[in-house]
Amino acid sequence: MEVKTTVVPVSQKKPMTYEKQKRLLGVVFSLPALILLFTFLILPVILAFVYSFMNYNMLNPDGKVFTGLDNYIRLFQDSIFLTSLKNTLYFTILVVPIQCSVALGLALLVNKKVKVAGIGRVFFFSPVVTSMVVVAILWTFLYNVDSGIINNALNFFGIENQPFLLSADQAMNSIIFMSVWQAAGFQMMIFLAGLKDVPEELYEAAEMDGANVWQKFKHVTLPSISHVTGFVLIITTIQAFRLFIQPFVMTNGGPSDSTKTLVFMLYENGFQFRDVGYSSAIAVVFFVIVLVSSFILKKVLKQ
Amino acid sequence: MSYQTKEKMKKVFLSIVILVLGFLFIAPLLWMIIASIKPETMIFKDMGFSAFFPKEVTFDNYMAILFSERVNFFHYMWNSILTVSLTVLFGLFVNSLCAYALVKLKFPFSNFILLVIIALYVVPFESMLIPLYIVVNSLGWINEYPALIVPFIASAFNIFLFRQFFMGFPKELEEAAMLDGASPWQTFWRVVVPNSKPVFATAAILTFVSQWSDFMWPLIVATDKKIQTVQVGIQYLFADRTIEYGQIMAALTLTTIPVILIFIFFQRYYVQGITSSGVKG
Numbered sequence: 300m301e302v303k304t305t306v307v308p309v310s311q312k313k314p315m316t317y318e319k320q321k322r323l324l325g326v327v328f329s330l331p332a333l334i335l336l337f338t339f340l341i342l343p344v345i346l347a348f349v350y351s352f353m354n355y356n357m358l359n360p361d362g363k364v365f366t367g368l369d370n371y372i373r374l375f376q377d378s379i380f381l382t383s384l385k386n387t388l389y390f391t392i393l394v395v396p397i398q399c400s401v402a403l404g405l406a407l408l409v410n411k412k413v414k415v416a417g418i419g420r421v422f423f424f425s426p427v428v429t430s431m432v433v434v435a436i437l438w439t440f441l442y443n444v445d446s447g448i449i450n451n452a453l454n455f456f457g458i459e460n461q462p463f464l465l466s467a468d469q470a471m472n473s474i475i476f477m478s479v480w481q482a483a484g485f486q487m488m489i490f491l492a493g494l495k496d497v498p499e500e501l502y503e504a505a506e507m508d509g510a511n512v513w514q515k516f517k518h519v520t521l522p523s524i525s526h527v528t529g530f531v532l533i534i535t536t537i538q539a540f541r542l543f544i545q546p547f548v549m550t551n552g553g554p555s556d557s558t559k560t561l562v563f564m565l566y567e568n569g570f571q572f573r574d575v576g577y578s579s580a581i582a583v584v585f586f587v588i589v590l591v592s593s594f595i596l597k598k599v600l601k602q
Numbered sequence: 603m604s605y606q607t608k609e610k611m612k613k614v615f616l617s618i619v620i621l622v623l624g625f626l627f628i629a630p631l632l633w634m635i636i637a638s639i640k641p642e643t644m645i646f647k648d649m650g651f652s653a654f655f656p657k658e659v660t661f662d663n664y665m666a667i668l669f670s671e672r673v674n675f676f677h678y679m680w681n682s683i684l685t686v687s688l689t690v691l692f693g694l695f696v697n698s699l700c701a702y703a704l705v706k707l708k709f710p711f712s713n714f715i716l717l718v719i720i721a722l723y724v725v726p727f728e729s730m731l732i733p734l735y736i737v738v739n740s741l742g743w744i745n746e747y748p749a750l751i752v753p754f755i756a757s758a759f760n761i762f763l764f765r766q767f768f769m770g771f772p773k774e775l776e777e778a779a780m781l782d783g784a785s786p787w788q789t790f791w792r793v794v795v796p797n798s799k800p801v802f803a804t805a806a807i808l809t810f811v812s813q814w815s816d817f818m819w820p821l822i823v824a825t826d827k828k829i830q831t832v833q834v835g836i837q838y839l840f841a842d843r844t845i846e847y848g849q850i851m852a853a854l855t856l857t858t859i860p861v862i863l864i865f866i867f868f869q870r871y872y873v874q875g876i877t878s879s880g881v882k883g
Contacts, residue, residue, distance in 0.1 A: 320785075320786070321707045321786055322707065322708070322709040322710075323709075324703070324707055324785075324786045324787065325703040325704075325706075325707030325708065325709040325712060325786075326703075326709050327703075328699045328700065328702065328703035328707065328786075328787075328790075329699070329700040329703040329704055329712070329715070331696045331699070331700070331756070332696045332697055332699070332700035332755075332756040332761060333700065333715065333756075335696065335752070335753075335755055335756035336719065336722065336756045336758065338737065338753075339734060339737065339752070339753035339754075339756070340722055340725070340730070340756075340758070341722070342733070342737060343730035343733035343734040343736075343737055344725055344729070344730050344733070345733075346730075346733035346736065346737070347729060347730050347732065347733045350732070350733060357736075405623070408616070408619065408620055408623070409620065411613075411616055413613050413616050413617050413620065414617065415617045415620050415621055415624075416620065418620075418621070418624060419620035419621070419623070419624045422623075422624030422625070422627050422628045423623070423624060423627050424865075425627060425628050425631055426627060426628075426630070426631065428858065428861045428862055428865050429631060429858050429861070430814070430815035430817070430833060430857065430858070430861070431815065431817065432815075432817050432833045432836060432837055432857075433634075433833075433836065433854045433857050433858055434630075436836060436837070436840045436850065436854060437630055437631075437633075437634050437854060438630065439840075440847070441630060441633070446646040448633060448649065448653060451649045480627065480630075484627070485876065488873055488876050488877060489876060489877055492877040537726065540726070541726060541728055543728070543818060544817050544818070548837060548840070562728045565728060565731065565732075566731070566818070566822075569731065569732040569735070570732075570735075570822050575732055575736070578732050579732055579733070582728065582729040582730070582731065582732065583729070585726070585728065585729050586725070586726060586729035589726050589729075590724065593724070
């Protein structure tokens with residue numbers, strides 16, 4: 300076998316410096332992730348904007364045409380959209396303060412030096428371990444008007460059976476209650492980490508000044524964990540805007556659209572009516588709402 | 603009353619409050635697990651506290667959903683375990699390598715790329731759902747396994763997590779390796795990775811839990827039973843009104859078990875993951 304020996308002498312070949320090699324490898328190493336991020340994140344985001352200005356139905360993919368702001372104009376005249384927007388805002392405005400206060404309360408409880416604090420932490424956190432689909436199915440049984448255990452407990456206290464998910468007045472509130480139960484443990488953990496960092500001396504100093512429990516909470520605890528509180532408020536708000544699984548599994552958006560949300564409507568238009576253009580317009584409005592409200596929240600919390 | 607007894611009373615009171623509230627938080631899950639090991643006829647007969655004390659224990663519900671031809675819940679479990687594990691494994695590799703390159707092997711625009719990645723983290727998944735579906739569809743992946751894996755390998759959040767860790771990685775260790783003539787790849791693979799176990803564990807657990815619980819995406823790309831995951835599987839079981847309640851409860855319990863196991867065995871990293879995402883703000 301002939302062995303090729305026409306290798307360029309080492310001295311003539313320009314040796315690649317270590318720094319250059321490093322830079323080249325940097326590009327190579329980051330490329331897989333960057334290609335994936337571009338294909339499955341950046342490209343879809345750009346496409347969402349583009350499609351939102353188009354008349355584009357998946358059932359007729361060749362009939363794509365640019366229609367300017369038509370989708371957006373249609374959106375703000377669509378009463379179902381306005382209802383969905385109202386429902387999403389209602390859910391967010393109620394769930395965020397309730398869930399964050401419950402989480403903070405639980406964190407304060409299990410931060411106390413009592414033997415059962417560890418058990419409490421595990422119990423309060425346990426619903427977080429359960430996926431939202433599981434929780435939603437489970438609570439549909441618990442909320443059942445005839446055989447649900449919650450109505451059974453209410454009967455025990457002399458309250459008559461409530462329709463919960465079957466009533467347009469109660470459905471959203473029932474979902475709120477369940478959502479708080481499911482997720483409060485998550486925020487509790489974040490608050491707990493914040494509370495651990497509050498220096499003990501601050502409490503001692505406050506006690507010396509004769510502060511009571513409420514004053515200690517207001518003047519020591521709250522200011523010391525303000526950055527944690529801000530973060531928790533923002534992530535809870537973003538999470539709340541994304542409400543979808545609960546109405547999808549429990550009420551299918553009803554009764555009479557009372558639990559229809561923005562994401563629900565986005566899903567419905569995209570995958571049931573196959574209306575890509577209209578659904579993309581909802582996606583863009585949803586994106587802007589989430590972005591703007593977390594931005595406003597950040598500004599407000601800074602003060 | 604002396605100071606000590608007063609303190610003690612306070613502690614007893616606090617403990618009672620924690621235990622009562624704790625019971626309220628865990629009661630629905632207890633009810634789910636207990637209902638899953640009860641005979642069907644007893645589930646809605648036992649009410650009040652007796653609902654939590656089964657008079658008769660049976661595993662028929664589990665047998666029925668796991669091994670019956672009709673439900674075959676094991677199939678959904680397997681699909682979830684397969685797709686989630688592959689997403690985690692590929693993700694750890696790709697994201698850590700990318701973060702390492704961006705932090706340690708600086709190249710033109712690497713800082714700018716990092717900024718873009720961090721900014722991408724704020725995009726809610728739902729707002730790109732339809733275009734992502736169209737991209738995946740044009741790759742011919744609808745109802746194929748890659749649809750559940752490939753789009754979720756690269757993660758802006760995980761790259762950010764790795765970046766935070768690698769920035770604090772001791773320079774001396776890397777320099778020693780380089781003086782020994784190790785290439786950047788060898789330095790990464792033999793020095794950085796073995797010494798970064800906590801961040802790998804945190805990223806793996808967070809990815810596992812969020813992928814395992816994901817519902818919306820599998821709902822739209824897995825319309826065929828072939829690749830359906832547990833979350834979609836239980837939704838179909840639930841919507842199919844002919845399935846017995848006890849069997850649904852068994853399915854719900856099975857769906858939850860993997861995450862419970864992770865929580866029990868990796869509690870430290872799990873909680874660290876939650877709180878580390880919290881400190882950055």
